[in-house]
Amino acid sequence: MNNDQILGEIARQIRILMPGLQGQIRMETVFEELGMDSLTRVDLLSAAEMSFGIEVPDDEVGSLVRVQDLVDFVMYSQAAA
Amino acid sequence: MPQHYESRISGVAAYRPARLISNTEISARTTVAPEWIVERTGIQTRAHAGPEEDLVTMAVEAGQKAIAMASAEPGDIGLVVLATATRRQRIPGIAPQVASRLGLSTAGAFDLNAVCAGFTYAVAMGSNAVRSGETQHALVIGAERVSDWITPDDPDTFVIFGDGAGAVVVSRSAEWGVGPSIWGNDGDRHAVLAMTEDESGSEYVGMNGPLVYKWSTSAMPDAAQRACVAAGVTLADIQWFVPHQANCRIIDTLAHRLGLREDQVVRDVVEAGNTSAASVPLALSRLYESGRTSPGDLVLLLGFGAGLTYAGQVVRMP
Known part of the structure; x- marks a missing residue:
């Protein structure tokens, strides 16, 4: 998957978790600025784990705070697999 | 060869401390709003045990009611397993004190610390003792005073934790009532x-x-x-x-x-x-x-x- 495809899938998962969300989801979007709390962010990471077949280690959870962070992590994980 | 039996829960009871703490009170002592607590945890109140509601007292209260519901004869209760992680005094364990106060002088009695999983581990211990024929009834208790170990300076824990005790009696049975753990x-x-x-x-x-x-x-x-x-x-x-x-x-x-x-x-x-x-x-x-x-x-x-x-x-x- 390329960057845009990963972004599209992450945006889709965010809208499932936050059905009332308005506005666009971009690479530079910070999860917290969407009104996403830390537990919903964990739900997003779990969804990404399932969707992309990756595993987010505990010590990465706190650092994945923007869409770009997660896209980069997915790209890195897939390249390393 | 030893005989094997089935086990079931024959009694269940609770002791809930009298003092309930509202989210408004928690909010006044921390930096978080009542709405945040509800959205984040779903918790509306939590009980904080008073000075008289020590772990032994709460465990005895819950255990006594569970035994009454089970109609178990004290002499047939051969084991007391008490799950807790919040004793202040680390030695001795409190299960023997609970057993004595309940008149279970011949019962084996020990504490088990698996924190939040403690009770389900204790049910496994109690059920296994009943199934193996070691006892006819086992009293299994979970008792905690977590409020002794939290601080308003750390709202993540202060908003969620509370105190109380619950107990079940696991009894010998013809049909299975406690599955393998x-x-x-x-x-x-x-x-x-x-x-x-x-x-x-x-x-x-x-x-x-x-x-x-x-x-x-x-x-x-x-x-x-x-x-x-x-x-x-x-x-x-x-x-x-x-x-x-x-x-x-x-x-x-x-x-x-x-x-x-x-x-x-x-x-x-x-x-x-x-x-x-x-x-x-x-x-x-x-x-x-x-x-x-x-x-x-x-x-x-x-x-x-x-x-x-x-x-x-x-x-x-x-």
Whole structure:
């Protein structure tokens, strides 16, 4: 998957978790600025784990705070697999 | 060759401390708003035990009522297993004091510390003792005073934890009423929920909420499935789900991932908060007292938390 495809899938998962969300989801979007709390962010990471077949280690959870962070992590994980 | 028996829960009871702490009171002592607490945890109140409501007293109160419900003769109760993680005095354990106050002078008695999973581990110990013929009845208690180990300076834990005690009697039975237990651990993650020290050296419970949430919601669905398989049932057979009352976010996510309906899930946490090892028996007691159950209903118990460790089993309602 390329960057845009990963972004599209992450945006889709965010809208499932936050059905009332308005506005666009971009690479530079910070999860917290969407009104996403830390537990919903964990739900997003779990969804990404399932969707992309990756595993987010505990010590990465706190650092994945923007869409770009997660896209980069997915790209890195897939390249390393 | 020793004879083997089946076991069932014959009595269940609770002791709930008198003083309930509202979210407004919590808010006044911390930096968080009542709305944040509800949105984040679903908790409306939690009980903080008073000076007279020590662990032994609460455990005795719950145990006494469970024994009465079971109509068990004290002389036939050969084992007391008490799950707790919040004793101030580390030696001795308190199970012998509880047993003595209940008149169970010939019972084996010991404490078990598996923190929030303690009660379901204790049920396994009690059930195994009954099934092996070592005793006719086992008294299994979860009792906690977590309020002794939290501070308003750490709202993540201060808003959720509470105190209380719950107990069951596990009795010899012709038909199975306590399924085989499943368990496991992830000790590499021990630091995500652990006692820590502040600058003055005082110990308090510290928690990395997101990591506890991630582990609970990702690892526990499989544990729940395993408990069902061990009992020879499926999740579709389960009528009631009594998980550790961590918070509503974890409980609801777990229930959703297990495909359980909202009305099958017990949420004692809303009023009692997270009472660690006492949470499962308190929730089971609330379910029984609700009058919504019938004897024989299948209930999935699942304890999980600090360690990280977990245990669960399918039981039948008394």
